[in-house]
Amino acid sequence: MSDTNKTPRVALLTGGSRGIGAAIRNELEARAIRVVAPSSNDLNLASPASIESYFSGPGKRPFDVLVNNAGINVLNAIDAIDTATWEQMVQIDLTAPLRLIQHVVPAMQAKRYGRIVNISSIFSLVTRERRGAYSAVKSGLNGLTRTAAVEFGPHGILVNAVCPGYVATELTTKNNSPQELSRIADTIPLRRLAEPLEIARLVAFLCSEENSYLTGQTVAVDGGLLCV
Numbered sequence: 001m002s003d004t005n006k007t008p009r010v011a012l013l014t015g016g017s018r019g020i021g022a023a024i025r026n027e028l029e030a031r032a033i034r035v036v037a038p039s040s041n042d043l044n045l046a047s048p049a050s051i052e053s054y055f056s057g058p059g060k061r062p063f064d065v066l067v068n069n070a071g072i073n074v075l076n077a078i079d080a081i082d083t084a085t086w087e088q089m090v091q092i093d094l095t096a097p098l099r100l101i102q103h104v105v106p107a108m109q110a111k112r113y114g115r116i117v118n119i120s121s122i123f124s125l126v127t128r129e130r131r132g133a134y135s136a137v138k139s140g141l142n143g144l145t146r147t148a149a150v151e152f153g154p155h156g157i158l159v160n161a162v163c164p165g166y167v168a169t170e171l172t173t174k175n176n177s178p179q180e181l182s183r184i185a186d187t188i189p190l191r192r193l194a195e196p197l198e199i200a201r202l203v204a205f206l207c208s209e210e211n212s213y214l215t216g217q218t219v220a221v222d223g224g225l226l227c228v
């Protein structure tokens, strides 16, 4: 399905190289939304200087859609979280999405149209051991999402967070052993992990003109995990 606009909408997508981001890229393109997905070399979210430099060059163009998808999840018990890891996670998972929103919103306001989706996590809503930093930054992202929806709603900009459960990507296999994943799958009502496409379909809807009234929400896509 494609948006009906004559000029194609243009989306800025982070973390489009693999995993959930690669699936989002495909789904947006299937809706005739043009996707700009800079590599982490061209837009390194760990580096405030790289963000500023990107938006004074290729990122200067107006975007209709922003998907803050890139993220990292370094596992540590709370008493073992060191300052460097904490600051890196805050920078990539929380500060960078804020900065990107600040850069893209003026053009959206001028057009009176925008769609922003922040990829959060079910660990923003519940948690488990060694997710202290991840839970903190993703919960922060939900709060940022809600405030952005309130501030930018009058300008026609809709802002939502999508909270995936366990998705079959490199991030998940890095952080969970096969035995752990099998045990986790048994606790999910649908009895399996999500495929990236199953997250991407919702993101593409939220990024499209079809979504005309859903804003400020944090939507869990978790196979029912949060119900049990």
Ligand SMILES: NC(=O)c1ccc[n+]([C@@H]2O[C@H](COP(=O)([O-])OP(=O)(O)OC[C@H]3O[C@@H](n4cnc5c(N)ncnc54)[C@H](OP(=O)(O)O)[C@@H]3O)[C@@H](O)[C@H]2O)c1
Pocket (backbone or CB within 6 Å): 014, 015, 016, 017, 018, 019, 020, 021, 039, 040, 041, 043, 044, 045, 046, 047, 069, 070, 071, 072, 073, 092, 119, 120, 121, 122, 163, 164, 165, 166, 167, 168, 169, 170, 171, 172
């Ligand atoms: N997988 C899950 O089960 C799951 C569950 C809940 C939420 N999420 C969230 O979903 C999002 C995508 O996760 P995923 O599983 O698809 O992750 P992934 O397979 O590890 O891919 C991460 C993506 O983020 C990019 N990235 C990492 N650090 C970056 C940086 N400093 N600057 C720019 N880009 C950077 C990577 O780029 P490179 O290829 O250049 O490294 C890659 O494209 C994340 O926000 C994650 O927290 C995932």
